[in-house]
Amino acid sequence: MTAEQVALLPGAGGPPRATVNKIIPFSCVDGPGNRTAVFLQGCNFDCRYCHNPETIQTCVHCGACVPYCKPGALSIMAGRVQYDIKKCVLCDECFHHCPHGSSPRTREMTPAQVMDEVRRNLPFIRGVTVSGGECTRWRDFLVGFLTLAKAEGLGTLLDSNGSHDFSADSELIAVTDGVMLDVKAWTPEDHVRVTGWDNALVRKNLRWLAEQHKLPEVRTVIVPELFDCEQTVRNVCEVLWETGNLNTRYKIICYRPMGVREVYKGLKSPEQAELQRLAGIARGYGLTDVVII
Amino acid sequence: MKRVLTPEMIEEKRQDVFNILVDPTSSHEQRVTYLARAAENFLTVLDEPEGLDELLRCDIDTRCICNLFEGDAPYRPRYICIDFEKFLREGSAFLQLGPAKDFSEALTNLMIMYHNIPSITNYPVYIGDLDVLLDPYITDLSDEEVRKALRLWMTTIDRTILDSFCHANIGPKATRLGYLLMEVEGELENAVPNLTMRVAKDTPDDFVLAGVKCSLKSAKPSFANDEMFRGELGDDYCIASCYNGLYKGGGSYTLSRLILSNIAKRAKNIEDFKTRELPYVMDIMARYMDERIRFLVEDSGWFESSFLATEGFVQREKFSAMYGLVGLAECVNLLLEKEGCTERFGHSDRANQLGVEIMDIINDFNNNHYNKYCEATGGHFLLHAQVGIESDHDCSPGTRIPIGEEPDELVDHLNVINLFHKYFPSGTGDIFPMDLTVHKNPQYVLDIIRGGLGMDIRYLSFYGSDSDVIRVTGYLVKRSEMEKLDAGQNVRQNTTGLGLGASKNCKILDRRVR
Numbered sequence A: 001m002t003a004e005q006v007a008l009l010p011g012a013g014g015p016p017r018a019t020v021n022k023i024i025p026f027s028c029v030d031g032p033g034n035r036t037a038v039f040l041q042g043c044n045f046d047c048r049y050c051h052n053p054e055t056i057q058t059c060v061h062c063g064a065c066v067p068y069c070k071p072g073a074l075s076i077m078a079g080r081v082q083y084d085i086k087k088c089v090l091c092d093e094c095f096h097h098c099p100h101g102s103s104p105r106t107r108e109m110t111p112a113q114v115m116d117e118v119r120r121n122l123p124f125i126r127g128v129t130v131s132g133g134e135c136t137r138w139r140d141f142l143v144g145f146l147t148l149a150k151a152e153g154l155g156t157l158l159d160s161n162g163s164h165d166f167s168a169d170s171e172l173i174a175v176t177d178g179v180m181l182d183v184k185a186w187t188p189e190d191h192v193r194v195t196g197w198d199n200a201l202v203r204k205n206l207r208w209l210a211e212q213h214k215l216p217e218v219r220t221v222i223v224p225e226l227f228d229c230e231q232t233v234r235n236v237c238e239v240l241w242e243t244g245n246l247n248t249r250y251k252i253i254c255y256r257p258m259g260v261r262e263v264y265k266g267l268k269s270p271e272q273a274e275l276q277r278l279a280g281i282a283r284g285y286g287l288t289d290v291v292i293i
Numbered sequence B: 001m002k003r004v005l006t007p008e009m010i011e012e013k014r015q016d017v018f019n020i021l022v023d024p025t026s027s028h029e030q031r032v033t034y035l036a037r038a039a040e041n042f043l044t045v046l047d048e049p050e051g052l053d054e055l056l057r058c059d060i061d062t063r064c065i066c067n068l069f070e071g072d073a074p075y076r077p078r079y080i081c082i083d084f085e086k087f088l089r090e091g092s093a094f095l096q097l098g099p100a101k102d103f104s105e106a107l108t109n110l111m112i113m114y115h116n117i118p119s120i121t122n123y124p125v126y127i128g129d130l131d132v133l134l135d136p137y138i139t140d141l142s143d144e145e146v147r148k149a150l151r152l153w154m155t156t157i158d159r160t161i162l163d164s165f166c167h168a169n170i171g172p173k174a175t176r177l178g179y180l181l182m183e184v185e186g187e188l189e190n191a192v193p194n195l196t197m198r199v200a201k202d203t204p205d206d207f208v209l210a211g212v213k214c215s216l217k218s219a220k221p222s223f224a225n226d227e228m229f230r231g232e233l234g235d236d237y238c239i240a241s242c243y244n245g246l247y248k249g250g251g252s253y254t255l256s257r258l259i260l261s262n263i264a265k266r267a268k269n270i271e272d273f274k275t276r277e278l279p280y281v282m283d284i285m286a287r288y289m290d291e292r293i294r295f296l297v298e299d300s301g302w303f304e305s306s307f308l309a310t311e312g313f314v315q316r317e318k319f320s321a322m323y324g325l326v327g328l329a330e331c332v333n334l335l336l337e338k339e340g341c342t343e344r345f346g347h348s349d350r351a352n353q354l355g356v357e358i359m360d361i362i363n364d365f366n367n368n369h370y371n372k373y374c375e376a377t378g379g380h381f382l383l384h385a386q387v388g389i390e391s392d393h394d395c396s397p398g399t400r401i402p403i404g405e406e407p408d409e410l411v412d413h414l415n416v417i418n419l420f421h422k423y424f425p426s427g428t429g430d431i432f433p434m435d436l437t438v439h440k441n442p443q444y445v446l447d448i449i450r451g452g453l454g455m456d457i458r459y460l461s462f463y464g465s466d467s468d469v470i471r472v473t474g475y476l477v478k479r480s481e482m483e484k485l486d487a488g489q490n491v492r493q494n495t496t497g498l499g500l501g502a503s504k505n506c507k508i509l510d511r512r513v514r
């Protein structure tokens, strides 16, 4: 379901809504400092190594997961699966049994509802990060939510795969402090192999966000047998260098099979030495903040 | 009422002395300390309140008052916090030292002084605001010269002050010495001294971050809410021992603690606890502390004879006493159980509210109890959330949520502690092991500290979940040293034994990692 479709659901008039997969009150891994991280459901890419495949698809309310929920947190009402967060013990049985690559553990929420949950984390957080899935698929919700967050004095970051044309969306950019961008591969061929999608827009976003100095972080998941990792790292670094963004954090992420779908589990993790070598290349361009994870 | 020792009791004490003599896990210095305490305990000089024995000298499961190993004839204050600024400025006739003229003289003079401060542990529990004391001496020295000297000096402290209750302070102003000390302490990973960074609104983020980075390696400094302490104690406060707010140039005569979890066992229900059992025990403990203070001030002669007092490094008028407590969580849970309620402290509004009501009762009691020798603090004791001792079981430190029952979300945990820190000017604190190393995000901890300062959170400690130096309850130990002791070897520091006991009885290694 697209954001537009959700907005047409019965009783969904008024403010834009998003399907929220989860909200992590304190996160130390979604940008600088302590931030509340909001994960939205649904992604247009289909990365082979995705660690959270249950966030890719939207739930079609088939009900197949309901019997697997022992504590009774799931039920079907009026043809829709209902999720009771209070009963859930986070056993993950439901989405492991979802035949559609989705999760029933989601909530339809308005910007104001999400902000209410964020508010109890003040004053310990410096900002919010919206992640996914691919958060920009809920663009109207984002504008609403980030505007509310700004009004509370919070910083606003997005986690994005770069498939939304930020340069053409001044309304969203006005309330976004920065985008933490995934650059999954450099050549279109490689990118298609990893994600199923072309990357002209990702590359455009990399440069444009860098020029706007709205690019606090770039990430690349290293899977040597899947794409040319060195080429990707070099091209990212070149853009950062040319645009004067040497302090942008570059996360070189080690691919690990945890959480990855069975069919793709055969991919091998890179050697530590290879990660070090790539990090060394990045530092060679003058990047000051290269982190291996 | 003065106690009478029966021949059986004397025989038992002789046996205690013998056991200390032959304990293979104690070093020589530790044996001497314990022997002195054993000697003190042959005396019956205190005029104790009636009913004390039954609450204090009894089985561990019914003990309601604990004097934390203070002997039966107090002959020096429990915590002594001397005025080191005066000492460096003027020197000491007793120690035959003049004013310190340069950095190495300052370091040497301080070290000499440290070895002449008694306190309950026989080691200094407060060794000064190191940045304020030393920064003026390093103007002409390079960073590397200062680092080198600090490395040696801090190592000497760790190897000669054999007790982690020894505490240094820095902040709230950023200084060059403060930064260098954070670097060096992060490198050394020593357990001694304990260290507090006082943080105020205008303490630069960068300085706090230097502290955070150090703490993720060496479990210190902890972070104190400077404005909160200053608001209660004024500008002359320091943090000593575990996390105790006391006066510089003064200290604490004594510390006893209420074991709330055991007092709850005596009560029929919540009402009975609040109106009968708790007030009964509180009154006896307060009068016991009054008598200890009376003996120390009037009969022991310490304030007339110690050079620390006669030369003005401490003044009797700046001492107060600490009225401690432990086991609020278990107390609340037990009382609720008695009323047929299964809600738990830290997880339900009803349980937390009962905790607040109990604290209000204790606070009111203390504010209405008068001791003429505590004039520094308005004639009242200071409440203290005691960190527990290794023999405690089913009894959490102060007002802490029991280990293993911490709320899933750190924010919920912080909101609970926010209810309780305000009651304890003479110290409380919570401890969080952090798993941050891979993400290189010390700002995460900074944000939590800053958030706490804006609330009623007084004191926070962090350590890296994988580091060797860890915080037990208030003091620090090395995991590697605990392993040695567990294997039957003797180790340098007294507190290692306490840490080992705590890791077995109090599950300190099972804290929820954040």
Ligand code: SF4
Residues within 6 Å of the ligand: A058, A059, A060, A061, A062, A063, A064, A065, A066, A081, A095, A097, A098, A099, A100, A101, A102, A103, A104, A105
């Ligand atoms: S989560 Fe999956 S299995 Fe459950 S109702 Fe939705 S689509 Fe069906």
Ligand code: SF4
Residues within 6 Å of the ligand: A068, A069, A070, A071, A072, A073, A074, A087, A088, A089, A090, A091, A092, A093, A094, A095, A105
């Ligand atoms: S994770 Fe899924 S299956 Fe498990 S309790 Fe929660 S809703 Fe039910």
